[in-house]
Amino acid sequence: MAVQMRKLDSSAPDFKKTLDALLAFESETDDAIESSVAKILADVKRRGDDAVLEYTNQFDRIPDGGATSMAAFDVQQSELDAALNALPDAQRQALQVAAQRIRVFHERQKQELNGFSFTEPDGTVLGQRVTPLDRVGIYVPGGKAAYPSSVLMNAIPAQVAGVQEIVMVVPTPDGVKNQMVLAAAAIAGVTRVITIGGAQAVGALAYGTATIPAVDKIVGPGNAYVAAAKRRVFGTVGIDMIAGPSEILVLCDGSTDPDWVAMDLFSQAEHDELAQAILLCPDADYIAQVEASIHKLLPTMPRAQTITTSLGERGALVKVRDMEEACEIANAIAAEHLEISAEDPLHWADRIRHAGAMFLGRFSSESLGDYCCGPNHVLPTSRTARFSSPLGVYDFQKRSSIIQVSEQGAQTLGKIAAELAYGEGLQAHARSAELRIKS
Known part of the structure; x- marks a missing residue:
């Protein structure tokens, strides 16, 4: 299986135009999806649980003729605990260590977000009070793949912020529950798990039903229907962001093992065909080495077809004049994940203004950040890192001005x-x- 990645040169006259075309991604507003989502949301708002039950039975193919009441979708705490205890030791320990590291990072983040007040000479007191949201909804994908790491990354900051109720929804197609997802919910302190998904779950969280309380904010990624639903309910509730395809941008000075860089590009390309992986490097010989590594390693990948499509349609190997120019281009791209794989990564990091997360040095693979480093892996995509930030404790808090x-x-x-x-x-x-x- 061969992959033909674009090879670009920043000195070419049409480089900017070509790069802009490569970066362009419009989250397609499919008319059929928008129409379907609008109908589902209106129905959930009007009929509540009955609509949610009907759509969930239909879309998730609930077995045995489907559920007859919403109670069938509630997962009891005992089932979450059982899922955690039944995991193989290595998986359970990995989840627990990752959760602890995520918690420590976000507790430190919370310390930086405390309110403040000051008193003026005439006795007037001004300040800001920071308080948590009361109730949040977390959407966890459950279709093609399951993501226990997303449970940890979304729920733990909410819990650290002081949110009292964390309602998690997760679709279970064909009635199959992922045990690692349930175990992660037990570790993260999720207060309620409901096995529903799609636009109907977003609508239920936004508007509330007889059995599902309305939340203040909905966070977490989903498919095109979920994204369209989140757009439509924004204003009734808060949302975190509209997530686009995953992205990685690697700035390399040519000092890193080319196999490592090739695999880092794969790590995002394997997400889906629309994911984007780009290498910027001033060394043409090194770029050729990375390309050779790509061809060598690709056949060993279980998701080789997805990687091939992603790299072929949206990936690029870019020859730049020098690392200074690489940093300028990186700021224009404003990637979700930025690896600076160089001898002196801090030197180049000082030149970066726009990135969802920066991974500094050749040992900081993006995959470590996805799972267990501690900082949040929910990051702005599609160049929104120019004005957006990673998910954090601050997303589950609000600020009130104090004027006395x-x-x-x-x-x-x-x-x-x-x-x-x-x-x-x-x-x-x-x-x-x-x-x-x-x-």
């Missing part, structure tokens, strides 16, 4: 506020401030 004006402060601030209010033609605003000024 002293009597003395009201004399000064009242005059300023009244002047501005009269300028805007809002007389009641002005008089409200003036009434507190001593005559």
Whole structure:
């Protein structure tokens, strides 16, 4: 099985145009999907549990004639604990260690997010109070693949933030439950697990039903139907982001084993055919070595067909003038995962402004970040790292401004506020401030 990756050169006159075309990804708004999702959401909003039950039986092919009540989709805590205890020792320990590392990182993150207050000379107190959301919904994919790591990455920051209710929904096609996903829910402290998915699960979480409480925010990835549903319910609830295909960008100075870099490119390309893997390097000979490694290692991959399609359609090996230019191009790409595989990675990291997560040095493979380093693996894609951040404790908190004006402060601030209010033609605003000024 051969793969033909694009080979680009940054010195070519049409390089920017070619790169822009390669990076372009519009999450296709398929009219049929949008229409279907709109119908499902409206139905869930109108009929509640009955609609959720009907769609789940239909789409997830629930066996034995389907479920007859929503109670069939609730997973009891005892089942979560049993799933955890039944795992092979190595799997259970891996989940527990990963969860602990994720928890430690996000607890440290929370320390940096505390509120503040200060008192002005006249006694006025100003500040900010940080409080957790009451209830959040976590969507965990359960179709083609199962992702226990996503359970940990979504639930643990919510728990660290202080969210009291974490409701997890996960589809179980043909009624098959993934035991590692259930075990991860037990470890992460999920308060309720419901085996439903698709747009109907998003609608149930957003609007609430007789058996499913409405949440304040929905996080977690899903298929095109889930993404379309999240877009539509935003405003009724908060959402984390609309996730696009996975991406990796490797900046390499030519000092890393080419097999390592080839496998790092594979690690994202194996997700799906639309994933993107790009190498930037100033050494043409090294790029040829990586290409040779790709051809050598590809036949050993169980997901070789997916990797071949991904690398062939959206991947690239790019020759750049130098590492400085590589950093400039990296900022334009604003990749989800950025590996700086170089002798002095910190030197180049200082030049990076836009990346979901940076993996510094040849031993920092992106796959370690996906599972167990500690920082969150839910990252902005499709160049949204220019203005978005990884999922974190802050996504499960909100901030309230604190304003306690002293009597003395009201004399000064009242005059300023009244002047501005009269300028805007809002007389009641002005008089409200003036009434507190001593005559």
